[in-house]
Amino acid sequence: MAGIRVRRAVARALESPIPGAQPRRVGRSIYIARGGAGPVFAASQACAHQIRMLMPASRRTLPGMTVAASTPPTTPAALAGLKVVELGQLIAGPFAAKTLADFGAEVIKIEPPGAGDPLRKWRLLLDGTSVWWQVQSRNKRSLALDLRTPEGQGIVRRLAAEADVLIENFRPGAMENWGLGPDELLAANPRLIVLRVSGYGQTGPYRDRPGFAAVAEAMAGLRHLTAEPGRVPVRTGVSIGDTLAALHGVIGILLALQHRHATGQGQVIDVALYEAVFNCMESLLPEYSAFDVVRQPAGSAMPGIAPSNAYRCADGGYALVAGNGDSIFRRLMTLIGRDDLGQDPALADNAGRVARVAEIDAAIGDWAAQRPVAEVLQALDGASVPAGRIYTVADIAADPHYQARGMLQEVALDDGRRLAVPGICPKLSATPGGHRRNAPALGQDSEAVLQELGLSREQIARLKAQGIVN
Numbered sequence: 001m002a003g004i005r006v007r008r009a010v011a012r013a014l015e016s017p018i019p020g021a022q023p024r025r026v027g028r029s030i031y032i033a034r035g036g037a038g039p040v041f042a043a044s045q046a047c048a049h050q051i052r053m054l055m056p057a058s059r060r061t062l063p064g065m066t067v068a069a070s071t072p073p074t075t076p077a078a079l080a081g082l083k084v085v086e087l088g089q090l091i092a093g094p095f096a097a098k099t100l101a102d103f104g105a106e107v108i109k110i111e112p113p114g115a116g117d118p119l120r121k122w123r124l125l126l127d128g129t130s131v132w133w134q135v136q137s138r139n140k141r142s143l144a145l146d147l148r149t150p151e152g153q154g155i156v157r158r159l160a161a162e163a164d165v166l167i168e169n170f171r172p173g174a175m176e177n178w179g180l181g182p183d184e185l186l187a188a189n190p191r192l193i194v195l196r197v198s199g200y201g202q203t204g205p206y207r208d209r210p211g212f213a214a215v216a217e218a219m220a221g222l223r224h225l226t227a228e229p230g231r232v233p234v235r236t237g238v239s240i241g242d243t244l245a246a247l248h249g250v251i252g253i254l255l256a257l258q259h260r261h262a263t264g265q266g267q268v269i270d271v272a273l274y275e276a277v278f279n280c281m282e283s284l285l286p287e288y289s290a291f292d293v294v295r296q297p298a299g300s301a302m303p304g305i306a307p308s309n310a311y312r313c314a315d316g317g318y319a320l321v322a323g324n325g326d327s328i329f330r331r332l333m334t335l336i337g338r339d340d341l342g343q344d345p346a347l348a349d350n351a352g353r354v355a356r357v358a359e360i361d362a363a364i365g366d367w368a369a370q371r372p373v374a375e376v377l378q379a380l381d382g383a384s385v386p387a388g389r390i391y392t393v394a395d396i397a398a399d400p401h402y403q404a405r406g407m408l409q410e411v412a413l414d415d416g417r418r419l420a421v422p423g424i425c426p427k428l429s430a431t432p433g434g435h436r437r438n439a440p441a442l443g444q445d446s447e448a449v450l451q452e453l454g455l456s457r458e459q460i461a462r463l464k465a466q467g468i469v470n
Contacts, residue, residue, distance in 0.1 A: 077104020078431035082257075084165045085156070086110065086140070087147070089117050091213070091239050092197045092273065093169030094136050095246035100165070100253070101139035102424050102433040108159060108449055109137060109440070113144040113470030116442040126419075134411065135421050137439035143450075144443030144470030151468050153178050158453050160185045160192060165253055169197040172207045182268045192266040193256040195249045201272035213241030216273030221281050227297040245276035306353040307332070307360045310390070317373030321364060322386040324350060335383040336367035414438060443470040 082105040086097040094109070094117070101107040111117045117137075122130050146152045157180070160166050166185065168175055175181050175196075182194045196202055199211010214235060217223050222240075227233040252269035260266055283304075287293045295303055300310035300320075307329070310318045323332040326349060333342025341363060346352045353360060368376050373389055380387035391399070397420065402408050407423040424433035446469050450460050463469040 076431050077433070078428060080104040082106065082165065083163045084108070084167065085159045085163045086167045087156070087175075088167055088169040088197065090119050090122075090169075091136075091242035092245045092249070092271075093167045093195070094119065095243055096195060096197070096249040096253070097140065097167050098136055098138065099246065099250050102435075103428070103431070104433070105165075107140040108143055108445070109140045110143050110145050110147070110156065110159075111442060113146055113443070113467060116142075116144065120442070127415075131419060134413070134419055134439045138411075138421070139436050140440060141445035141449060142440035142443055143446050145446070146468045147178055147180075149466075149468050151463060151466070153180060155450070155453065156180055157185070157188065159449075161189045163189070163192060164257075165193045165195065167195045167197075167249070171210065172196075172198050172202050186266060186268075190265060191260060193253055193260065193269065194266070195253055195269045195271065197245050197249055197271045197273070199273050201275065202270045211273055213239040213245075213273055216241040216245075217277050219274040220277035221284055222277050225295065225297055228299040229297050231297070233297065241273045241277050244280060245271050245273045248276040248279065301357075301361070304354055305350065306357040307364060309361055309364070311361075311365045311368040311376075313368050313373040313376050314370055315372040318390055319368055319373050319376045319380070320388050320390065321368075321380065323364070324353070326350075328385055329353065331383045332364070332380075332385045335379060335385065336364060338363050338367075409435065411435060411438060414441075446470060 079100055082100065084097055084100055084105045084107045086093060086107055086109045088094050088097065089111075097105075097107045097109065109117070115121075117133075119136055120129050120133050123132055124130065145155060147156065156178075160180075182196075185194060186192055198207070199216055200206035200209055214223075217235070217240065218233075220241070223233045223235065225233075226236060249269060249271045252271060256267050256269060284295055287295060300318075302308040302324075305324045307321065307323045310320050313319055321332070323329050329347070330342040333339055341347055341360060347356065347360070371379075377387055377389060389395075396402055397408065405423070405427075407425070409421050409423045410418050411421055413419055421435075424435070447460055450463075450469065451457075455463075460469065
């Protein structure tokens with residue numbers, strides 16, 4: 001009876017004329033929230049399937065969505081023909097492989113039999129699988145293979161012998177312990193490019209420490225800066241250290257491919273999470289070296305650049321204003337009625353403005369506080385002053401510019417349901433990336449991949465019976 005009452009409550013909530021009503025999971029419960037008005041009921045997680053089935057199609061899709069093609073694109077892919085073996089798990093290695101796959105590389109993702117990549121179970125799950133998985137593993141093939149066994153290691157060697165790129169993000173030494181170190185792999189395939197992503201790199205006194213992005217971001221100095229002065233440093237909200245490392249890895253692969261094109265030789269790329277973050281820390285180290293300055297947290301402001309801050313508006317929203325260009329600053333001061341500041345010779349360049357940043361911020365803040373955020377942004381746009389508001393994902397999903405640029409895509413899952421996912425970045429004019437296939441089920445391509453390697457059906461069946469292949 002309780003299940004029937006829940007399903008009826010779900011149906012009533014989903015038939016509500018109030019726009020924006022949609023389910024969300026919190027802990028072990030499913031909540032139907034009506035816009036920002038709060039939850040109207042909670043149901044056990046076991047009822048999630050009924051909730052999704054009852055949800056009207058209009059509540060599962062977004063207007064203006066670009067539909068991702070499920071067939072091969074007609075335009076050539078930049079990395080077509082590139083064979084990649086992915087041994088990574090979770091974020092950094094798989095994000096690098098995903099970026100290559102988006103642009104046509106053939107990626108074979110090797111996962112442990114049984115559970116697969118732990119990312120399959122991270123964050124919110126749809127029928128037991130993370131919706132994040134549909135983004136991180138699109139365009140890939142899945143081979144479920146036990147790397148701890150000699151047979152599994154032998155299969156990896158055979159794949160690597162035919163591959164262009166191998167990506168791994170295990171702890172340093174793990175590949176060597178399996179007999180899969182770069183020396184062995186490059187001896188068999190001198191053209192192979194091996195990307196190794198780890199917390200601290202393959203050398204140095206910290207190489208053997210376990211390293212996740214949260215620790216790397218802190219070690220690189222980023223977390224020290226992401227706070228209000230005197231408050232606890234906070235994370236950026238996403239695993240930015242992993243993503244930055246992945247992108248540095250992709251850059252390394254493209255550089256190595258260019259080198260191989262000229263010499264025929266592969267090489268090893270060593271990316272440390274903390275180094276990828278540190279590489280983006282701008283003037284942090286030179287300022288310390290030249291002036292003995294330790295940059296401190298500055299909240300929403302950008303130290304040494306003025307004016308650049310978030311300003312509270314009359315309706316409680318915030319306008320982000322970047323008026324730090326010399327001519328932009330003068331236009332901004334004219335707009336807010338402060339030509340006395342805009343025409344002040346002492347404020348004509350950034351150095352002068354930084355010295356009086358509190359005065360400038362107060363002037364902008366007083367002007368913004370008298371107007372709602374929409375009016376503030378409209379006025380700033382009219383004056384050609386770079387500005388914007390703070391977006392939630394709901395704002396992103398409704399934004400016409402995101403839609404026009406194809407950054408909101410809708411994919412049809414294997415069961416026919418629709419899911420919104422980020423589009424492809426960057427945009428290439430002649431060889432754009434694309435969505436060629438959905439993220440695979442665990443071991444979905446195991447038999448096909450092994451047959452392509454030359455294994456017989458009997459050999460594959462024996463590996464399955466031994467639990468080596470799934």
